[in-house]
Amino acid sequence: MLRTLGLFAFAVCVNAPTQAAASSKEEIKIGQTLPYSGPLSGFGVIGRAQEAYFAKLNADGGINGRKIKFISLDDAYSPPKTVEQTRKLVEQDEVLMMFGTLGTATNNAVHRYLNSKKIPQLFVLSGATKWADPKSFPWTMPGMAAYESEGVVYAKHILKTKPDAKIAILAQNDDLGKDYVAGFKRALGDKAAKMIVSEATYETSAPTISSQLATLKTSGANVLFGAVVGKFSSQMIKGVAEIGWKPDLMFVPTSASSITFLEPAGLDNATGLITSSYQKDINDAQWANDEDVKAYFAFMKESLPSADPRNTNYATGFLNAHLITHILKACGDDVSRENILRQATSMKNVKLPLLLAGVTVNTAKDDYLSFQQLRLRRFNGKNWEGFGELLDDQ
Structure with missing residues (x-):
């Protein structure tokens, strides 16, 4: 060797x-x-x-x-x-x-x-x-x-709009999922222990996440934070609809927001989904005449x-x-x-x-984060609509 x-x-x-x-x-x-x-x-x-x-x-x-x-x-x-x-x-x-x-x-x-x-x-x-x-x-x-920055922004929105939320978390079992959840919990602070009622993870090699979704639903959670990417984004959105679970708020990472991942899940099922971005949504009518x-x-x-x-x-x-x-x-x-x-x-x-x-x-030489400002977006069944002001992870 x-x-x-x-x-x-x-x-x-x-x-x-x-x-x-x-x-x-x-x-x-x-x-x-x-x-x-x-x-x-x-x-x-x-x-x-x-x-x-x-x-x-x-x-x-x-x-x-x-x-x-x-x-x-x-x-x-x-x-x-x-x-x-x-x-x-x-x-x-x-x-x-x-x-x-x-x-x-x-x-x-x-x-x-x-x-x-x-x-x-x-x-x-x-x-x-x-x-x-x-x-x-x-x-x-x-x-x-940074994933942590996104997690912070989503938690801030929950604290502001639904402070009595019962939160379920589904996360990819790797650095990606751990970073999202770390930022999310950091922003919830000492309220995290009470507000988070269920957590589940999945491996990227797994064929489906059906069992995890079923378990999370039984917790009685009315908010779902999914640190999911790729095909698992589609599976989560479609899976939640198929088991009749209707969380008041459901979040996915920016990287899971492409129409490529929403269409297989059914655009109707994705309606109300929340994510964030630092760039203009090319499919949003408000930017149709933007240069x-x-x-x-x-x-x-x-x-x-x-x-x-x-x-x-x-x-x-x-x-x-x-x-x-x-x-x-x-x-x-x-x-x-x-x-x-x-x-x-x-x-x-x-x-x-x-x-x-x-x-x-x-x-800077001691600050490698290129993008540190985000704005929340909500899917309306056809495209993403931005709302609120620019946010950061502070």
Whole structure:
């Protein structure tokens, strides 16, 4: 075993990419893994939107004279596959950075490796608190609001609108679920013990969550907080309706709010569902004449004409592609890993297409959280409607 590990370490050292190989005067290589197959394959369109965005960018001359070579590989939301594909991107394709890889468990499988090689792992599509740890993992940065922040916002809403609530919690049994629940309980404070009447978890490998929902219903809870993603979002929404449970309030994470996950559950069943966001909902009528939203739909029509532009995961890809483009433009002629990290950790009041009014991106060497402001949204049976003011986790 020790001999095997020694050979592995030697191979990594030999195959380590050079800065010159990862970028040149003509090209910048960006790597990514996403679930194009498997239980969370609905998120794969994020990469498709970014691929189309970079293609359009290249057609217009690229960034500071360099073209983007974007290599996005399927990891099926499987950590071992993420390790395999990431090593391929780093050691064979010799990418300059990793960008927008999705998932807590998947990114957890590679972030020590990437940090040890000082390769930027930027704008991870996971809100786990661990991605904002500049002291221990300076080369890794989150690309969405922290799960704990979302949990705090939902708890604040319950305390304000239904202080006598009986709350049931269903959470994915991993860092994602634990972070959501930690923020949620932190905001409830000493009221958590009385208000939370039942909790259940599920494994991502589980075929269904039917038994958990049945157990939670028997608790008499009238509020359901679901820290669920992917197919489990659909299962929760549909499952609650099928067992005749009608919680007064039901919450899901921002990442579970795509129409892709609501339609299989039945849009009627999703009516009244609450989530949050820091970006404009492209399907909300209030933004129909917004310049950012019109630009997004124009992009989709031109670059991905056969795709469903209503799918908000495309909008996520579009937004984050602008974010990484901002960083690379700010690098000027110095497209080194060190300068990329320097620019990513010194953003000041950066405005991006599709962000809600008042929301800007701010980072610092000791603060890696890109998005820290949220607004609640409620599903009306057709689309999401924002309500209330911008909130944070303080």
